[in-house]
Amino acid sequence: MASKNLKLLINPLNNENPITVQVLGICSALAVTVQVKPALIMALSVTVVTGFSNLIIASLRNTIPPRIRIIVQLVVIAALVIIVDQLLKAYVYDVSKKLSVFVGLIITNCILMGRLEAFAMANKPWESFLDGIGNGFGYGMILVVVSVLRELFGSGSLLGFQLIPQSFYEAGYKDNGMMILPPMALITVGIIIWIQRTKNRKLIEK
Amino acid sequence: MNVQSNSYTFVYSSIIVVVVATLLALAATALKPAQDRNVEIEKKQNILSSARITASRENVQKLYDQYITDSYTINSKGEKIEGIDPFEINLREELKKPQDQRNLPVFECTLDDSLLLVIPVYGKGLWGPIWGYVSLVRDKKTPSDSASFIPYKKIYGAIFDHKGETPGLGAEINQAFFQIPFRNKVIFDGSGRFHSIKVVKGGAGLSSLNEVDGISGGTITSKGVQAMLDTCLVSYQTYFKSSNK
Numbered sequence: 045m046a047s048k049n050l051k052l053l054i055n056p057l058n059n060e061n062p063i064t065v066q067v068l069g070i071c072s073a074l075a076v077t078v079q080v081k082p083a084l085i086m087a088l089s090v091t092v093v094t095g096f097s098n099l100i101i102a103s104l105r106n107t108i109p110p111r112i113r114i115i116v117q118l119v120v121i122a123a124l125v126i127i128v129d130q131l132l133k134a135y136v137y138d139v140s141k142k143l144s145v146f147v148g149l150i151i152t153n154c155i156l157m158g159r160l161e162a163f164a165m166a167n168k169p170w171e172s173f174l175d176g177i178g179n180g181f182g183y184g185m186i187l188v189v190v191s192v193l194r195e196l197f198g199s200g201s202l203l204g205f206q207l208i209p210q211s212f213y214e215a216g217y218k219d220n221g222m223m224i225l226p227p228m229a230l231i232t233v234g235i236i237i238w239i240q241r242t243k244n245r246k247l248i249e250k
Numbered sequence: 251m252n253v254q255s256n257s258y259t260f261v262y263s264s265i266i267v268v269v270v271a272t273l274l275a276l277a278a279t280a281l282k283p284a285q286d287r288n289v290e291i292e293k294k295q296n297i298l299s300s301a302r303i304t305a306s307r308e309n310v311q312k313l314y315d316q317y318i319t320d321s322y323t324i325n326s327k328g329e330k331i332e333g334i335d336p337f338e339i340n341l342r343e344e345l346k347k348p349q350d351q352r353n354l355p356v357f358e359c360t361l362d363d364s365l366l367l368v369i370p371v372y373g374k375g376l377w378g379p380i381w382g383y384v385s386l387v388r389d390k391k392t393p394s395d396s397a398s399f400i401p402y403k404k405i406y407g408a409i410f411d412h413k414g415e416t417p418g419l420g421a422e423i424n425q426a427f428f429q430i431p432f433r434n435k436v437i438f439d440g441s442g443r444f445h446s447i448k449v450v451k452g453g454a455g456l457s458s459l460n461e462v463d464g465i466s467g468g469t470i471t472s473k474g475v476q477a478m479l480d481t482c483l484v485s486y487q488t489y490f491k492s493s494n495k
Contacts, residue, residue: 109259116266123270127277134284137292145414 052174056182058244063186064237065247068154072146073187074229080203082142083191084184085132089143091180093124093150094159098176101164108165117160118151125150155179190232198223293337297368300383301359302407318368320358326350328489341372341482342379349485356489364388366406367493369486373478375415376470380423380478382410384432386490400438402490405447408432410475420471431462437483437490444487446480449473 062068069090076086100120101108108116129147132140140147150156159179164172195201197220200208208217222228241247252258291307294314298305305313323334326349336355344352357368365388372381387406391399408429415421422428435447436459449464449472464472 107253107262109253109262111254112259112263115263119266119270123274126274130277130281130285133288134281137285137288 049171049174052171053178053181056175056178057185058182058240059247060179061182061186061240062155062158062179063183063233064240066155066158068158069183070230070233072149072153073183073190073233074226076143076146077187077191077194077229077232078198078224079142079195080188080191082139083187085136085139086143086146087180087184087187089128089132089147090150090153090155090183091177093121093128094156094176094180094183095173096176097121097124097156098159098164098172099169101160102167102169102172105165113165114157117157121156121160122151155183186233186236189236190229193232194223194228198228296383296409296411297357297359297370300368300385300407300409301361301366302385317359317361318357319360322356322358323353324356324486324489325354326352326485326488328486328492341370341381345372345481352485354485354489356486359385364406367402367490369483371478371482373474373481375412375423375474376420376468377415378413380410380412380415380471380474382408382475382478384408384479384483386437400442400491401493403436403438405432405435405437412471415471416468419465420468420474422465422468423471423475428463428465435460435462438487442491444484446476446483449476 056062060066063070063073072086072090076082097117097120101117104116125147128150129140132143132147159176163175167175192202195203196207200206200213200219208219291310294310295305295307298310298313298317301317303313303317321336323331323336323339325331331353334353336357339353339355341355344354355370359366359368366385367388368383368385370381370383372379374380385406385408386402387404388401389399389404391401410423410429412421412423415423432447437444437446439445439460445460448461450461451464451466451469451472
């Protein structure tokens with residue numbers, strides 16, 4: 045893979061991370077990160093939708109009438125999201141119940157429109173596809189990190205498996221109920237941003 | 251071609267709409283059987299779990315066949331109606347009809363030493379529909395019982411679920427701490443009159459036979475559960491009193 049293309053995939057993981065740098069898609073990051081499993085499925089769903097909506101819009105970019113381009117973008121996103129939602133309902137029913145409205149709300153996830161407008165409308169299909177996948181991964185990575193912390197400290201488990209041994213609880217350890225509530229997701233994301241900017245100083249605005 | 255022109259825009263949007271609509275219709279039709287199967291499995295799990303039987307996705311069919319020994323449809327007079335599959339009844343539609351025209355589903359569950367009736371319930375919460383299943387256990391008649399003996403008056407188990415109640419508040423109706431207190435509550439008073447379970451604020455007495463604790467901060471959903479039990483169970487009262495099975 046050409047290094048330019050590789051950059052499209054790698055950059056959103058750190059320097060152009062949609063959540064911690066572009067601050068897009070925060071709302072769903074707060075809502076679906078109580079447990080790791082819904083977060084993983086959500087990350088995967090968003091990655092599929094960003095990848096393919098970027099691919100489709102980039103292939104159509106020269107034919108789309110400029111006056112209705114936003115509508116066309118939304119139609120493509122909405123169609124993909126509905127297909128993903130239907131697939132989840134058919135094959136991972138319990139997870140689809142947990143994600144409930146948030147799958148539908150992928151449609152309004154700012155990452156999608158943001159990438160379509162900023163990248164896919166001006167680049168070739170393959171590059172756009174990579175950009176979409178990269179941004180999906182960048183989003184998913186943060187989701188998974190946040191959900192691991194929240195499930196571990198909030199419920200003492202990961203992916204539903206009890207990790208903190210029973211003897212800890214008997215010795216007086218308690219799960220932190222705060223971690224389950226949305227504010228802690230915001231604080232966790234804040235801490236991640238802080239750590240990232242300490243390591244990567246060029247992200248700090250002057 | 252001029253991508254700015256009006257006619258181009260119209261033709262373009264028409265094509266997009268037709269293509270997308272076809273794709274979505276295809277996806278919906280192709281995935282419908284798998285989705286229906288999930289709904290069926292969930293319904294069977296709920297029916298079993300109201301009878302305090304926990305079933306996984308894998309063994310639900312086996313347990314359902316084992317414990318649910320009969321299912322039928324009745325009307326509000328307690329008479330059986332032939333030809334309507336109780337599993338397929340849409341409770342929401344039935345509740346819109348006048349009480350004496352409703353088709354009421356009943357599932358019979360046979361445990362080791364007792365017979366249960368599982369009754370589906372459906373109602374309104376704060377943000378959307380709530381529903382559940384209530385199982386009633388058959389009382390054993392003793393010689394001291396009078397003529398006003400009511401075979402099905404005691405709740406054996408209850409489960410509830412919701413579509414979009416507030417997490418942490420109304421949504422807690424699907425948690426065990428809310429559902430377990432419904433066990434052993436009684437839906438007829440001493441003189442044989444129907445009275446539903448009350449979901450009360452500020453602590454139901456432990457000895458109370460027809461009150462359970464509501465959820466703090468989830469008052470409207472709690473009241474919804476109370477109203478749901480009332481409107482759904484009242485249609486069955488003749489059957490609960492008269493069933494001699």
